[in-house]
Every structure is written in C-alpha cells, then in structure tokens.
Amino acid sequence: MKIAVMGAGAVGCYYGGMLARAGHEVVLIGRPPHVEAIRAQGLRFEAAAFSGTIALAAAGDASAIKGAALVLCCVKSGDSERAAAAMAPHLEATTIVLSLQNGVDNAARLSACLGRTALPVAVYVAVEMAGPGHVRHHGRGDLVIGASPEAEALSALFVAAGIPVRVSDNVMATLWEKLIVNCTLNALSAITRQPYGVLAQGAGVADVIDDVLSECLAVARADGIAIAADSRAAVQGIIDSMPTQRSSTAQDLMRGKPSEIDHLNGYVVRRGQALGIATPANRVLYALVRLLENAPAGN
Template identity: 60%
Template sequence: MKIAVMGAGAVGCYYGGMLARAGHEVVLVGRPAHVQAVHEHGLWLDTLHFQERVRLQADTEAHAVHGAQCVLFCVKSTDTESAGRAMLPYLADGATVLSLQNGVDNAERLQALLQRPVLPAVVYVAAAMAGPGHVQHFGRGELVLANSPTSDQLAHAFAAAGIPVQISDNVAGALWAKLVLNCVYNPLSAITGQPYGQIVNSPGLDVPRMMDDIVQECLAVARANGIVLPEGTAEAVLPLAASMPGQISSTAQDLARGRHTEIDHINGFIVRRGEALGIATPANRLLHTLVRLLEQATRVAGGPPGEQGAA
C-alpha cells in the first residue's frame, strides 16, 4: 500500500516508519532539515523494543501525497485547513484520509474542507523528534479508529506492522477521553518544563486534586455536549504518569522549539465550549492563558505546516 504522511513530526514518523518497516511504500511530508536527513540516511526509528534505520521517501511539498491510497494526516490542529488545502489537488479519488491529531474536531474540519470522508483516529503514543531524521519512541503506540468501510483493511495493515488498532463505534467518546488527558498533562508539562512522572510525584503539593479540578471541568463540558465518555475516563488520568514517567508533552516540546502550540485546541477548546454551554472552566482558562503567555514570550518559528509531536 502507498501511504503518505502529511506532517511528518513524531507521530507521523513513528507510524510511517513502522509501516515502511513492514514493507509499505511510505512518503513523509515534512520540514526541509528532516526531509534532507531522511534522503541522506533514512529514518532512524528508535523505539523501546528496537532501533532500526528505515528507508522511505520524503518531500517538503504536499504534491507527494499524489497516488497514495492512505494519507495519515498528522499536522498540528492549527494547520488543519492550510495543510488540507495544500494536499487537496493531489488526493487520489479513492484515498482514505486518517486524522491522527490532537483535539476532537479536526476530522470534521478537514472533511468539510476536502468534501470527502475523513476517518478520525485516537492516537496513544509517546514519541518525540530527537533530531532531523530521528524519531524516539517512549511508549505505547495504539490507535482507535472510527468504524468505516475501510477500517478493517487498515486495522489489518497496521496490526501487521506492529501497531495495535481498535475499531470503535464511539470514537467521539474516545477522542474526548484523550482530550481530557491532554488538558491535564500538556499544559502542566509545558508550564513547568517537567515530565509527567515528576509532575505527579511532587512532595508537599496536592497535584492529584488540582488535576481533578481540570478533569471535572472537561467532563462537565463533554456531558453538556452530548458526548458519552468511556467508563473510567477520569480514573485513567493519574495512572498515565506512571506509564509515561519521562514523557514531555508535545506542548512543552513546541514551546522549547519556539513554535505555536495546540493549546487553543486543547484547554482553549474546553474554555470556548464551556462558554457556549454556560459552564465555568476556571482551571482550564488559567492553563490556556499561561501557555499563551509563554508562547508570546517565545520567538515563534516559521516554516511548513507544523507536525504533530507526542500525542
């Protein structure tokens, strides 16, 4: 299968690399330095279980998606429309487009722009770009796909590449459950500069109670929005730090690189939906504001569509 990765950051490179390793024809669309490194040396896939240099194609331009049977859309939420417009002229008629992005409304936004179905997916992977052409995997790696006519075929291809896939009739609930996790860990890691395990294990601070304040606001907004969340969504928040103790959030990584974060589509989304539904979200509003202030204090880099980091 020919697979294009639109936005070859940590998420796109991990899944693209795994699929290329399994024998699929993969092309990465990313930043110039990354593309050059892949051209010269291949993609260094540095995972928990193996380290391997994978040969695949790479390009800086959206025309590289031409002829792909499947497109993994992995750009930052802030770049959904611009990246969608860039690749639209080159999409094959029968191509399946998967949104592997943070946030809960990207697939809907992209589908409206492309005027064709976009399959939402929930991504659970801890990864980061350790340098151009080098993706580092810290844990997990599973996907939850919405049910569709192509989901079974995709799940089989991904599973054969070592990527666990679950097909769900409630992918909206799964996306919101992931949003809850992101609303907690992404801003806290960005503001403190600390990994998840260090945040939770802070002597003398009632971090779990503070996290629960964030979670309860998210749950209230989700319920008012008609979302049926998976059982145990709130209870899954604290244990995440134990499963990814050394993980730095994608928001923290973006700030460190002077790039725009996705905070408007994480805590900012909860704040906007809360306002529309008449629900107060002071904890999320504070986190959103603090990250935006940190963004303003950082020189924001330009470049091609931003790629998704750890999800």
C-alpha cells in the same frame, strides 16, 4: 500500498516508519530539516523493539501524495485547514484520509475543507523527534479507528505492521477521553517543564488535575458526549506508565514552537462558553501557556 504521511513530525515519522518496515511504499511530507536528513541517510528510528535506519521517501511538498491509497494527516491541529488545501489537488478519488491528530474536531475540519470524509483516529503514543530525521519512541503506539466501511481493512493493515488497533463505533467519546487526559497533563507539564512523574508529586497538583478533569467532564456531558472511561484512572495510568515523559505541549514550548493549546484546554474553554459551563481551571492553564508561547526568546 503507497502511503503518504502529511506532517512528518514525531507521530507521522513513527507510524510512517512502522508501515515502511512492513513493506509499504511510504513518503513522509515534512519540513526541510527532516526531509533533507531522511533523504540523505534514511529515517533514524529508535524504539525498544527496533533501533536502526529505515529507507523511505521524503518530500517537502504535498504533491508527493499523488498516487497514495492512504494518507495519514499528522499535522498540528492549527494547521488542519492549510494541510487540507495543500492535499486536496493531489488526492485520488479512492484515497482514504485518516486524521491522526490531537483534539476532537480535526477530522470534521479536514472533511469540510476537502469536500470528502476524513476518518478520525485516536492516537496513543509517546514519541519525540530527537533530531532531524530521528524519531525516538518512548511507549505505546496503539490507535482507535472510528467505525466505517474501510475500518476493518485499515485495522488489518496497521496490525500487520505491528501497530495495535481497535475499531470503535463511538470514536468521538474516545477522542474526548484523550482530550481530557491531555487537558489535565499537557499544560501543567509545559508550564513547569517537568515530566509527568515529577509533576504529579507537586504540592496541590492532584487538586488542580481534579478541577481541570471535572470541568472537562461537565463540558463533555453538556455536549452530549458520554464518557464511559474512568478519566482519573486514565490520567494516573499515563503518569505511572510514562513518568519521564514531557507532554507534546512542553516539547513545543521548549523548542520555541507554537503548541496545540487552542485545541486542548482552549477548546474546552470555548465549548464551555457556548454551553454555559464555567471552566476557570482550564482557562488559567490556557492563558498561561499562551503567555509562554508569546514570551520573548530567552525568557
């Protein structure tokens, strides 16, 4: 099967690499430094289960999607509309589009722009780009796919590639559960530039986490989302299982790149405003990360 990955960053390279190892024809669509490195030497893949080079195609233009049966959209949340516009002319009528992105509304935004359904997927993976064309996996890698006529076949495809999958008939709640974890940890890790294990030991940090978490849960309830999971336990599980991991938001700021904070704490602030729920802790974290994004280089 031809599979295209729109947005060959860490997440896209990880899942694209896993699928290519399973024998699929994979093309990674990304930025020039990664594309050039992958074309020259393949994708350098570093994980506990496998470390080596994977041969696959790479391109800098969305036209490489042509002929793909499956597209994994892995671009940053702020780029969803631009990615949809770039992909649309090259999708086949039968192409399945999956949103493997942070936040809770990317699949809906992609669907609106594409004029066709993009399926939401919750992603649980700790991964980073260690250099051009070099993906480094730190932990997990499982997916939760929303129920659909295609879900079982997609699940089988991923599982055969060594990617654990669960199909959920309430994937929006799962996406919100992940959003809540991201809101509690990502901004704090970015502001302090600390990994989760160090961050959690800070004086007063547990109270801040609880404040952020409580606000998120209040907004979710007001938005009609039933969160069944123990969110505090989920946060602690991330801290315990990935103590040396810095958040994706922290990695973005450390590299001078825009983060997804608008679609994490910023989203909770906006939904809170719309629903009449106060979100002061989320508002502070959102404001601080935005200030750091706009700080002059070297500061």
